[in-house]
Amino acid sequence: MRLQDHILVPKHEILKEEEVEELLNLLGVKKEQLPKIKASDPIVKEIGAKPGDVIKITRKSLTAGVSIFYRLVVE
Amino acid sequence: MHPKKIAAIKFEVLSPQEIRRMSVAKISNPETYDDDGFPVDGGLMDTRLGVIDPGLKCKTCNGKAGECPGHFGHIELAAPVIHVGYAKLIARLLSGTCRECGRILMKDEKRDKFIKEIERLKALGQSYEEVLKEVFRLTKAAKKCPHCGAEQREIKFEKPTSFYEVIDPETKEEQKLTPKDVRERLEKIPNDDLPAFGLDPKAVRPEWFVLTVLPVPPVTVRPSIILETGQRSEDDLTHKLVDIIRINQRFIENRDTGAPQQILEDLWELLQYHVTTYLDNEVSGIPPARHRSGRPLKTLSQRLKGKDGRFRGSLSGKRVNFSARTVISPDPCISISEVGVPIEVARELSVPIFVTPNNIEIAREFVLRKESPKASYVIRPDGKRIRVIDSNREELAEKLEPGWIVERELMDGDIVLFNRQPSLHRMSIMAHYVRVLPYKTFRLNPAVCPPYNADFDGDEMNLHVPQSLEAQAEAKILLAVQEHILSPRFGGPILGGIHDHITGLYLLTRGERKFGKDDAMDFLRALDLSEIPAKDEYTGKEIFSFILPKISIRFKAEICQGCAVCKEENCENDAFVVIENGKLLKGTIDEKAVGAFKGIIIDEIVRKFGNAAARKFIDDMTKLAIRVITRLGFTIGIDDVDIPKDAINQIEETIADAEKRVEELIKAYREGNLEPMPGRSVEETLELRIMQELGKARDRAGKIAGRYLGMDNSAVIMAVSGARGSMLNLTQMAACIGQQSVRGERITRGYAYTHRTTSHFKSNDLSARAKGFIRSSYKSGLSPVEFFFHAAGGREGLVDTAVRTSQSGYLQRRMINALQDLKVEYDGTVREQTSGIIVQFKYGEDGVDPMKSYRGKAVDVKRIIREVMEVKG
Numbered sequence: 037m038r039l040q041d042h043i044l045v046p047k048h049e050i051l052k053e054e055e056v057e058e059l060l061n062l063l064g065v066k067k068e069q070l071p072k073i074k075a076s077d078p079i080v081k082e083i084g085a086k087p088g089d090v091i092k093i094t095r096k097s098l099t100a101g102v103s104i105f106y107r108l109v110v111e
Numbered sequence: 112m113h114p115k116k117i118a119a120i121k122f123e124v125l126s127p128q129e130i131r132r133m134s135v136a137k138i139s140n141p142e143t144y145d146d147d148g149f150p151v152d153g154g155l156m157d158t159r160l161g162v163i164d165p166g167l168k169c170k171t172c173n174g175k176a177g178e179c180p181g182h183f184g185h186i187e188l189a190a191p192v193i194h195v196g197y198a199k200l201i202a203r204l205l206s207g208t209c210r211e212c213g214r215i216l217m218k219d220e221k222r223d224k225f226i227k228e229i230e231r232l233k234a235l236g237q238s239y240e241e242v243l244k245e246v247f248r249l250t251k252a253a254k255k256c257p258h259c260g261a262e263q264r265e266i267k268f269e270k271p272t273s274f275y276e277v278i279d280p281e282t283k284e285e286q287k288l289t290p291k292d293v294r295e296r297l298e299k300i301p302n303d304d305l306p307a308f309g310l311d312p313k314a315v316r317p318e319w320f321v322l323t324v325l326p327v328p329p330v331t332v333r334p335s336i337i338l339e340t341g342q343r344s345e346d347d348l349t350h351k352l353v354d355i356i357r358i359n360q361r362f363i364e365n366r367d368t369g370a371p372q373q374i375l376e377d378l379w380e381l382l383q384y385h386v387t388t389y390l391d392n393e394v395s396g397i398p399p400a401r402h403r404s405g406r407p408l409k410t411l412s413q414r415l416k417g418k419d420g421r422f423r424g425s426l427s428g429k430r431v432n433f434s435a436r437t438v439i440s441p442d443p444c445i446s447i448s449e450v451g452v453p454i455e456v457a458r459e460l461s462v463p464i465f466v467t468p469n470n471i472e473i474a475r476e477f478v479l480r481k482e483s484p485k486a487s488y489v490i491r492p493d494g495k496r497i498r499v500i501d502s503n504r505e506e507l508a509e510k511l512e513p514g515w516i517v518e519r520e521l522m523d524g525d526i527v528l529f530n531r532q533p534s535l536h537r538m539s540i541m542a543h544y545v546r547v548l549p550y551k552t553f554r555l556n557p558a559v560c561p562p563y564n565a566d567f568d569g570d571e572m573n574l575h576v577p578q579s580l581e582a583q584a585e586a587k588i589l590l591a592v593q594e595h596i597l598s599p600r601f602g603g604p605i606l607g608g609i610h611d612h613i614t615g616l617y618l619l620t621r622g623e624r625k626f627g628k629d630d631a632m633d634f635l636r637a638l639d640l641s642e643i644p645a646k647d648e649y650t651g652k653e654i655f656s657f658i659l660p661k662i663s664i665r666f667k668a669e670i671c672q673g674c675a676v677c678k679e680e681n682c683e684n685d686a687f688v689v690i691e692n693g694k695l696l697k698g699t700i701d702e703k704a705v706g707a708f709k710g711i712i713i714d715e716i717v718r719k720f721g722n723a724a725a726r727k728f729i730d731d732m733t734k735l736a737i738r739v740i741t742r743l744g745f746t747i748g749i750d751d752v753d754i755p756k757d758a759i760n761q762i763e764e765t766i767a768d769a770e771k772r773v774e775e776l777i778k779a780y781r782e783g784n785l786e787p788m789p790g791r792s793v794e795e796t797l798e799l800r801i802m803q804e805l806g807k808a809r810d811r812a813g814k815i816a817g818r819y820l821g822m823d824n825s826a827v828i829m830a831v832s833g834a835r836g837s838m839l840n841l842t843q844m845a846a847c848i849g850q851q852s853v854r855g856e857r858i859t860r861g862y863a864y865t866h867r868t869t870s871h872f873k874s875n876d877l878s879a880r881a882k883g884f885i886r887s888s889y890k891s892g893l894s895p896v897e898f899f900f901h902a903a904g905g906r907e908g909l910v911d912t913a914v915r916t917s918q919s920g921y922l923q924r925r926m927i928n929a930l931q932d933l934k935v936e937y938d939g940t941v942r943e944q945t946s947g948i949i950v951q952f953k954y955g956e957d958g959v960d961p962m963k964s965y966r967g968k969a970v971d972v973k974r975i976i977r978e979v980m981e982v983k984g
Contacts, residue, residue: 103952
């Protein structure tokens with residue numbers, strides 16, 4: 037079974053190199069200043085992200101409908 | 112001089128050399144003062160350590176008391192002692208190193224691996240405590256030194272400061288390690304091994320954890336106070352230091368005269384005790400050192416720790432000047448943005464006037480005034496404060512120039528901050544304008560009670576006077592009461608009418624009640640209205656409309672019965688409010704319209720006309736409501752909950768009926784015929800069914816009573832309009848109190864072996880009465896057994912509130928500490944201030960400021976449509 041198929045698990049995707057660059061420029065931060073997620077996290081393993089990757093999470097939100105969150109994969 | 116910027120702070124351990132180097136005096140005399148009252152040289156009050164008595168001069172820096180910051184001295188300890196604070200670390204070092212060669216008990220490669228791991232975690236700013244624990248676990252287990260091959264013995268650490276070595280694991284024979292032995296072993300540990308124990312060899316040597324020399328803090332740190340009797344009373348630290356020196360000297364004397372080993376060891380032990388308690392007097396395992404009176408001494412650790420300690424008590428929290436505190440009481444005649452200040456308080460507090468060419472005449476006038484508000488002090492540009500008294504008044508007024516500061520007494524129109532603890536949200540501190548009033552309490556408009564959570568049963572509040580123009584401007588713009596009408600918590604008004612305001616407006620606006628000219632004028636007299644159409648009679652709705660700004664709004668009032676189909680403006684209960692262009696056409700004004708936390712009208716005024724208009728409306732509304740209720744009169748009494756004999760009989764019947772049904776349920780249960788509910792046991796099902804049945808019975812009783820308590824009943828008016836109390840309260844007073852519960856269950860506790868709650872019942876009685884159902888009403892009175900059950904339920908309520916407040920208080924404290932450095936940046940992200948770490952990519956996920964939202968939602972679509980439609984047609 038894929039974790040992503042569960043309704044309570046929001047959509048996770050790995051950001052491309054250029055997209056990461058763009059995001060960091062937009063926010064004016066270094067990678068380390070992003071929220072983190074462990075590489076051992078089941079969802080990270082499932083989508084095959086490596087430490088150093090940035091993950092984009094698209095969640096349903098009570099206040100905003102849809103909200104986007106980013107996390108840096110760490111060991 | 113440029114202010115220095117601190118780049119970093121590093122904590123190290125003082126070495127004996129460092130302690131001696133910073134010392135200005137060796138202290139060896141346990142005496143403090145001689146017979147003439149002068150400090151003894153080489154004693155604890157030695158003038159080289161600084162001075163506290165006025166008149167004396169410091170021998171080190173030649174400064175007088177107040178100028179000299181104080182200087183450290185030192186005590187040469189005759190025998191080394193363990194520092195309690197490092198005892199645990201010493202234990203780790205002793206178990207982790209070879210007893211012969213002092214090397215760490217692991218191979219070099221392994222050691223380097225751990226050191227690398229620690230450095231990696233340090234660079235990441237993460238805790239490496241776990242790695243240290245692992246090192247300790249591994250080294251402790253080693254039987255042989257991998258470097259010199261020596262056999263290792265187990266080290267036993269006995270709190271707080273004793274170490275033993277197990278000589279023979281078989282017989283468990285132990286040998287005590289004296290601090291001297293410990294120190295010798297620590298000396299042998301090479302620098303290269305230290306990082307594996309989490310120590311930086313550039314900062315620390317492990318043998319410094321065993322004290323050979325003790326720093327003596329300057330007298331300014333431990334000042335003695337002179338009692339009223341003229342006696343000197345020394346600081347706790349001084350007392351403790353005296354003890355240390357005394358034992359130290361005794362040890363030296365005994366050693367020099369060649370006393371037996373046993374005596375020396377006892378003295379050494381005593382010295383260790385005194386040094387330990389000097390550092391921390393709350394170490395577990397040894398009795399705290401006490402004052403002659405029996406009070407435990409407050410030593411170094413106690414000065415720093417806890418709520419009144421240096422950090423929480425003196426650095427994070429301080430006492431302030433320009434503040435006042437007294438009891439609060441209500442005054443509906445002042446604005447919500449004002450606060451009544453007693454004359455006595457106003458005379459004591461002051462506001463600075465910074466004299467400029469533009470205000471010099473005003474300032475001069477204050478200096479010359481002989482009655483309040485007058486100037487209390489003037490401050491010259493050189494900083495000298497001069498008290499203004501009758502004799503120097505004219506002279507000072509003459510000398511006054513730009514650049515001087517005149518401190519004048521508080522007067523009407525000054526801005527002050529007003530606060531009530533606990534300050535749980537930002538509305539707990541708001542800025543009010545001063546109204547100097549007679550009597551001794553702070554006066555505030557009852558409509559501002561909700562944000563402060565204040566009442567007048569003896570509450571006290573604090574008042575602070577901002578002392579700079581910047582602070583005053585900030586208070587006026589950001590902290591003023593009117594800026595806080597809408598709450599940032601839910602985007603609705605937090606200010607609004609309470610109790611009598613709601614009752615008053617209800618009485619005024621209910622139905623088509625007409626008021627004569629006299630009445631109407633009296634209601635409106637206190638308001639600042641310019642145009643009132645001349646009429647012989649006014650309806651209540653017309654009168655209320657006079658204070659309404661030009662808003663249009665429609666909503667269901669609090670008294671709405673919730674009919675299946677809403678008849679809107681044709682409501683029989685007058686419960687549908689219609690306001691058009693500032694005229695109240697239909698409906699009754701109650702809690703839903705003007706109440707705190709609800710107030711739809713207040714909400715609408717803020718959004719359409721702003722905070723100032725809303726403030727004016729609340730002011731007018733409170734004044735009007737109070738005048739109406741005082742003129743019409745409003746009272747409740749015990750006969751308000753009287754119900755006719757008929758009703759009482761009906762209620763009795765209903766309850767008897769319910770009890771019968773409960774009996775049937777119990778019977779069914781006993782016979783095993785009770786069908787359990789899904790996911791419940793039979794017992795649980797029975798309890799739930801009984802609770803349900805009895806709850807229904809109470810509601811039915813309430814309904815019966817309610818039929819006889821009409822809308823003309825004062826208590827009912829308060830309950831339905833939302834002013835105070837509920838229909839449930841009335842039911843309990845008039846009809847039936849109902850089931851009492853402890854932990855959400857019927858009362859089951861009691862004498863455990865007999866399976867009953869009290870001795871009035873048989874064992875295993877599950878009936879309604881035996882388990883805390885009260886069929887009486889508060890008015891009819893309770894039977895003794897009922898009273899007992901009521902007390903049990905009541906006690907739970909009290910305990911709950913006490914526990915909840917303390918728990919939520921601590922939760923709040925932790926939450927504030929965790930969140931205090933977060934800030935919403937201009938790009939909408941939430942970041943931590945120092946590290947720039949992003950916490951949310953968009954504040955609250957939608958980027959909406961709840962205070963500027965419509966009750967939590969970003970836009971009020973209905974309102975926009977309504978407004979567009981209005982413009983169109």
